[in-house]
Amino acid sequence: MKLKRATIVRSILTVIAAGLSLLATRGGATPDQPGAKKWYKGNLHTHTVHSDGDSTPNEVASWYKDHRYHFLVLSDHNYLTETAGLNTVFASPEKFLLIQGEEVTTSSGGKPVHVNAYHLGGLVDPVQADSVAATIQANVNAIRAARALPSLNHPNFGWAVTSKDLMQVSNLNLLEVYNGHPMVNNRGGGGAESLDEMWDALLTGGKRIHGIAVDDAHHFKTIDKTLSNPGRGWIMVRAARLADADIRAAIEAGDFYASSGITLNDVRTDGGALRIEIKPDGAARYSTYFIGEGGKALKRVDGINPEYRFQGGEKYVRAKIQASTGDDAWVQPVFGGSR
Ligand SMILES: [Zn+2]
Ligand SMILES: [Zn+2]
Structure with a gap:
């Protein structure tokens, strides 16, 4: 009898919780x-x-507009695909916006060095220097000089870039921690760092760097795991409105998370804690790892409401959420002293 009542109470609570979560997700705002x-x-x-x-x-x-993305960067290799004309056709308020960009593409010592430029006004020519780190820095500088945002692409493509290289680079605050292209070795292996390990090495070394997930899509005609298809990696940016300046400011401030399939209803840092609300998806189950200095897992929380209470003295705390489906999400680091 007691058990039965508990079951009923639990069902009622589940219904209330579902209603609340529906409310919370409406319009994407609480x-x-x-x-x-x-x-x-x-x-x-x-x-x-x-x-x-x-x-x-x-x-x-x-493709992206039809699949309910809000914004898109066309980042062609060493070519500026202008968005003004496209936006007259595709942009609509609060629904869709193209943002101008370029994949500044070069190499050093046979290793590919690809640096994306976001919110770009005019074409940036690639620069080569005498090491991988110096080449990245030269292109970061060129992109900054064009008043755009630089981001280091797929470091493990061609096993080109290590955290040691990136520790020598300044004015770089964005790193791909997930790229949907099948040839980019996101997970590392064979002694090479995964992109998560690379990110932690940089954060531990004192770099203020945010992690992004991207498609790097090339193939829209045929869908196959050996091709670089759209829909694999994206960011969710929190902004007041869908406008170039607002999206840029939020990206620069790290007010976004990266995902390969998980949706979050909320991420907030308040009351001395980092709190995350995961949007449940079917039967999927979730584990969240709160990660700190040295890539150390500080805490694992199962379920859809993970929270980490700051102990004081953490250099940074970031979160990686793993779904039973194989999807991931990456919550940006909260840096010590900024909370
Ligand atoms: Zn590339
Ligand atoms: Zn690319």
């Missing part, structure tokens, strides 16, 4: 914050026929 910022989904790395993609800018923009 109901108790009038005029709150919203989440915007975007892919920062895509190719068209202007470099080695298989589809026109129109076809690529259509």
